[in-house]
Amino acid sequence: PTQIKCTLLDHHLNVVEGMASVSVSAQLNKAVRQQYMSLPQGGRCQVTYVWIDGTGQGLRNKTRTLDQEPKSIHDIPEWNFDGSSTYQAEGSNSDMYLIPVAMFRDPFILDPNKLVLCEVLKYNRLPAESNHRARCNKIMEQVKEHCIWFGMEQEYTLYGVDEHPFGWPKNGYPKPQGPYYCAVGADCAYGRDIVESHYKACLYAGVNIYGTNAEVMPSQWEFQVGPCEGIDMGDHLWMARFLLHRVCEDFGVILTLDPKPMTGNWNGAGCHTNVSTKVMRDEGGSSMFIEDATEKLGKRHNKHIELYDPNGGKDNLRRLTGRCETSSIHDFSTGVANRAASIRIPRHVGQQGKGYFEDRRPAANCDPYSVTMIMAETMLLDPEDHDKEYSYEDYMLGKEES
Incomplete structure (x- = not known):
């Protein structure tokens, strides 16, 4: 009997310890809340x-x-x-x-x-x-005849309220990366309830969510939004982020978009951005227009890096090291099916000669309005119009500065 009591006590302590990283609000009686929600x-x-x-x-x-x-x-x-x-x-x-x-x-x-x-x-x-939406909307109006589509892959990491990765051992590290990407099983997938609840919330809300998967680092996941045209990309991704914060709040877990949440040989978190225009999606789009677009992106690499995280590239400096499936922040590169390149051309796009490309440089905490704005500006506007300054009044009135 004493041994049984000790075993039960150990189990109870383990449960309490496991719950310690979950917020107090998440442990409130949700059945009581539902009573009011049905009024x-x-x-x-x-x-x-x-x-x-x-x-x-x-x-x-x-x-x-x-x-x-x-x-x-x-x-x-x-x-x-x-x-x-x-x-x-x-x-x-x-x-x-x-x-x-x-x-x-x-x-x-x-x-x-x-x-x-x-x-x-x-x-x-x-x-x-x-408010970067105002500038983004201005650019999207200028290029709307190109029917530019975006799809953004939002990576994120789940943390307990103790700021420790959700599901990781309290004093140590999980097994090295390898078994976690698109994984299944309690020893590999941490927080799937949150992921699936968020997916359903997006569908109900009307967010144009495309899919989701477990990522390379344990407790790290990804969802994709798109394809969205023009300004809708930023609107839908920001709302998807809000929904994820709210779902995590209900479960008592914290969402972080830190581009490099864990130092060492652990993958960072990006927001890979897929882009295409109408001519890229037509026959022959790859041979001419995709190559032309990527060449323009390379010429403004530093300007893009400035806008691909909210701290002018400082956050991405921790992530874009040339390791852990990233390119170096200091260099611009392209490659077919190459996840260590700045711009990845999907293999099927290279074979079919049309489609889209993926910019792998944006950080997880990027502002999607800034990312899509600078991509549209670089690819589709005359270089003389790049970085053209507009007054705040022009932002709102939709007129260029005289």
Whole structure:
């Protein structure tokens, strides 16, 4: 009996230790919450406004009631928030505007409730410094006749609230990389419940999610969004990120987009970006237009690196080392089916002579608006128009600076 009690006690302690990395909120009684979620709303609608904060990486949200379900983005009113609490304004002049730009269904409190992605404007109704959507939308309007498509592969890592990779031994490391990519099994796949819940949430919300898989490092996963045309790429990826943060919150686990979450011989996290234009997708697209596009990208390698993480390339410097399936941040390269190249041409594209290419340089924490903007600008605008400066007024009015 004593031995049995000790065994049960050891098991209990192991369970408690295993739960220690999960947030306290995740351990609340969800059945009680569901009792309230099933209450009728009296015909009214909850709308959650989502925006990017002053760090350029964090997401914020708050909710209001509308008297009826909005049928389009135009039915959702502008709102405001305290920018001094989101690194976007000083307390003496803190009001910021939320401008709805994309509407999605709410998978957490269900229909008729909505999630709405917003641009942020300052007190003078000019874009906030972290609002890269305004510039991106300007470029996408200029190149819209090219029907540019993007697909972005968002890698991410799951952490416990103790900032230790989810599922890793408390004092040590898991087996070396090798058995984890696209893996199955409790000893190889950590956090699949989160991944599958996020996938369903995206489908319900209307996010254009393409797929998902376990990545090379344990507790690291990837989801893909696209193909999306123009500005929609950034809208859908940012909302997919918000949904993943919310799902992780429910499970009590932390999502990190750090490009190199673990030092050493562990893969980093990127946001590989696939791109094509109408002529690339047509017969003969590879021989002429894809090669032309990649040549242009090579000439502006340093400019792209500056915009491929929110810290001007400093985050990617830890990741793009030329090891762990990356190219060197200092060099530009292309290759068919080469995952150590800056630009990878998929093998089937090389064989068929048409399709898309993959830019493997963007970091996991990149702003998709900045990435897609600079790619479209480099590939499709005259070099004399590259880096052309626009005033904030021109951003909003859609006119070039005179």
